[in-house]
Every structure is written in C-alpha cells, then in structure tokens.
Amino acid sequence: MSERPDVLIVGAGFAGMYAIHRFRSQGLSVLALEAGSDVGGTWYWNRYPGARCDVPSLEYSYGFSEDLQREWDWPEVFSAQPDILRYANHVADRFDLRRDIRFNTRVTAVTYQEAANLWRLETEAGETLEARYCVMATGCLSVPNTPDIPGADDFEGCVLHTGLWPAEPVDLTGKRVAIIGTGSSGVQAIPELAREAAHLTVFQRTPVYTVPANRKAMRAAVQEEFRANYRQIREMQQNNAGGVSGFRPVKSTSRTERAADRTLNLPSAVPMAPEQGGMGILDLTEEQRRTLVRERGLGVLLAFRDAYTDPEANEAANTAFRDGIRDRVRDPETAEALCPTTYGLGCKRQVLDRDYYDTFNRDNVTLVDVRRSPIEAITRTGLRTGDAEYDFDVLVYATGFDAMTGALLRANITGRNGIRLADKWAHGPIMYLGLALSDCPNLFTVTGPGSPSVLCNMLVAIEQHVNWIGDCIDYMRRHGHERIEAQPDAEAEWVQHVNAVAEGTMYTTPSCNSWYLGANIPGKPRIFMPYVGGYPRYRERCEQVAAAGYEGFRFG
C-alpha cells in the first residue's frame, strides 16, 4: 500500500471490491476504507434470518473474470445471504483484495483541497488520508433507518435492526419477538422469526404486495449450461432494461419446467421491459383472475405487463392480489389488514417471500395494524399503540434505509470553495449521470442518484460504473489532465431528464410513497432518485459522453 494512493475508495462492498481490482489492473495504486470488519457491504451487514437476494445468483455475480465464473458454484438459484457473503470472501481472496483495504475505518469527512488538487479523507479514528481521485462506493441501501419513536431508549430488552444484524447467531428460542416494518427485509425475516420465537408480533404500517420467491436448488446441469453461455448472458444483460439476461437453460431443464418458469414469471424483482408483452389482465374477467391466482399463486399477476403501465389494468391486478390474500389468510380481519389499498403494484420494488402470508395463519403470530392505531411510544417492556400495550423481549426494526443519498451525505463531502454536498442537495440530489458532481473534481460515485442502480441488477450497474471511471482516469493520464469536473449545465440537464422519464410511471403516481422517492424518511425531498429509462439507454449515454471526449465535463 503506497503512502498516498492514486485512488481512495470509500467502501468495500461489491462496488469497492471491483474498483480495487479494476484500478489496480490499470496500474493505479488504491486504498479502500471500509467501516465493517470485512468485505461484502450489504451482504456483510444484512445477516437477518431469511436474508436472500431477489435476482438469480448466476446473474447477480461478477462478469469481469472468466475464471471466476468458471470456478464458482451457487447452491441455489436465488442465493441466501451466507452464500453471497461466501462469494464476496472468495473474490477478496482470489484477487488478493484485502491487502488494499483498511477495515473498521469509517470515513467522516471527504474534503477537496483545491491548491493541491487532492481529496482529503478523515476517519472516525482521526486519521487523514489523501489521494488525487476519490471513488465513493458507499452503496445505495447502506444507511439503516431507525424511526424516531418516543421512548426508544427506554426499552430494556434486546434491540436489533435487519440492516445491522449481528454476525454471531441470535437465539430467539422461547422469546417474545416484535418486528416493526413489512418491506422486503421484514417480509423475509417474519416467517423465519415466527418459526423460532415463542411469539411474534408484527407491527405493520403499510401492507405489501409480495409474491412467492423461486426456491429451486441449483442443479449442476443448469450451472454448467450457464457457464457454457456466460459470454452471451453477459451480453444479454447489457441490452436488458434491468440488467438481467433472463437466460433460461434449455438443455438441462424439461419442457414443463421451462413452461412453468415462463408463466409464473418469477425471475427477479428487477422490473422487466414492457415490450416483453403478453396477455393483458383486462382480457380476463374478475372471476377468471381470481381462479388464475388460486391455481398459480400471486406471482402470476406479475406476468401482466399492462398492470405496470395502465391504471385500469393496475387496479384490476391490485384487486386480484387482494382477493388472493383473502383466499390465503384464514382470519378475515388479519387478511383485510394485509391487503394493500393505498397504492398499486409497481410503485415499490417488488417483494419476494417464502411463506409470508401462511405465517399469519400460525397461532404464535399476531398482526398489529399501526396505521389504524399508530405506535405512540416504546416502553420499558414493549410498545404502546393508540389502543393497546404489547410486551416483548426482542424488538426488531425492519424499517429500511436512507436510500441512495444517505451514505453520500453521511460522508460529509465538501467540494471546491467549501461547497457542501448537504447544501447542494438540500432540495434533492443533483449530479451528472449518477457518476460525478460539479465542484467536486476527480470525485466519482458508483451507482449514484440519477443512474439505473437499484432498478438494475446491481452487479451489472456496478461493473459498468467502475469500468467507466477506470477508463476516464486512464484517459486523463494519457492526455495529461489533472482534473475532471462535471459541468453544472450538464448536471441540470441530466437531472431534468431523470425526472422527465420517471414522470407518468407507476413509480411516481401521487399515491406512491417509496424509498425510491425518499418518502420513507421524514423531511427528505420527494424526488425520484434512480434512472428509470432502462440500463441500455443509460449505458449508451455514458459511452457517448466518453466517446465525445467526456461531454458535459471540463478538464483542467
């Protein structure tokens, strides 16, 4: 590790890890600073029971190394957190990444030194490091949100957050457990907690549309078929709106299996392109929709692409979904409380589950609708709502993240002339391509706001950004440039474009309150943050920008 590396990378999740490898391979010296004690980012922190990826692992994996693809075996089609973390560790070992990572090091300030043209990073331990380039690989969902509930510090039991779950196993046997939150994390954790705890109380504010996840174990023949076709698969990813190839094994699966995969359409939570088409939900009567859901499960509703573009079709799908929940959950009052009514399918990221609705048929599970009777306070022994008191031993927050902007703001970035990112973003994130900021020369972000990021297979989005940044630094060195900086007008034009493409989609309907819009954090500006125009269109724009000599940037 050199004294002053060429590049300082903040974060050693999947983005930071690839950045180390990529930049090293082009002859740059690097140092990554990571708050955790090991690699893996999201998969290091989110160890809660049931944590699992919602994109197939053969797609949610690095594509930069043929050897890596050849040698790694996934045990399941959609991997559980421990397997993904094992993969991250394997990558770290295989490419000897740890020698350039400083663990247990949280960055507290990132400041541009104009005269020296250097970025100075300060750490929680009081250390200072400098480099010409700074790459923020801080993740999109890495700042856990813990709601400010009165009395939170009074609780005498054990408090956990799904996004900060301890590494050592938590024994919940015989315990009364409570969980707040029913997003992706809550939905995955609830069935597991219910199996382990003596009693589980679920505090739900907004019901979720969740469909059963694919539970297939990985068959060796399927893995092999992927291996043989990886080159084509990676290319297909580059041309798919969500960065998912959708490649289906042909040789190693039966015709029935392939047909089931097609009709159930459960490949991943990444939205598919509307042009993938299919039958419209309005072509069926209400009774036919209900029968279809009874026969094939709730996941079948995701196959109707019109439900994501046409409000009438959307409402038909929402109604069929609610009927499906009522058919599934025995207690009518609980079933009714589980039915989403305030927003439609497609507004939030699709949630996938294992036994979620069946969990509410268990004797040891109680659902509390805190929209009807809000949480008033956390007490010494539990929690109080408007109409009841609940006692428990363990409180689990599954209350999500300060998404997309949270980690960048927490790093306290200050650019040229003392311009603070917190001030610049007071009304929402403004940046160019989700990659760079005006007044912050030589600072790049991986999967920043305004890029497809969370609407794309993250591994694809990460590799594209890191490669673009690496190529840009290479270009600068070849052309003798010391500084690159996004131009304010390019930044403004891009933000306008990001907003324009999001307008009129299900993501931004007035009834939709998602973390994509920042709506989950009190006081956060309501702006649709990721780029919804599709990964290929975005990638091409990045390529054009580079090919035109970094259009929208200024060199110095």
Ligand code: N01
């Ligand atoms: O967070 P969320 P998440 N009182 O924000 C509730 C990814 N992910 O961690 O909707 C009561 O979705 C809140 O209620 P409401 C994935 O991209 C992926 O679950 O605000 N409740 C909501 O129910 C996902 O979208 C995977 O009314 C409160 C919940 O907490 C993203 O991470 C797995 C509350 C938060 O849901 C975030 O998911 C896990 C309060 N004061 C996560 N404050 C997979 O790959 C919040 N809530 C499968």
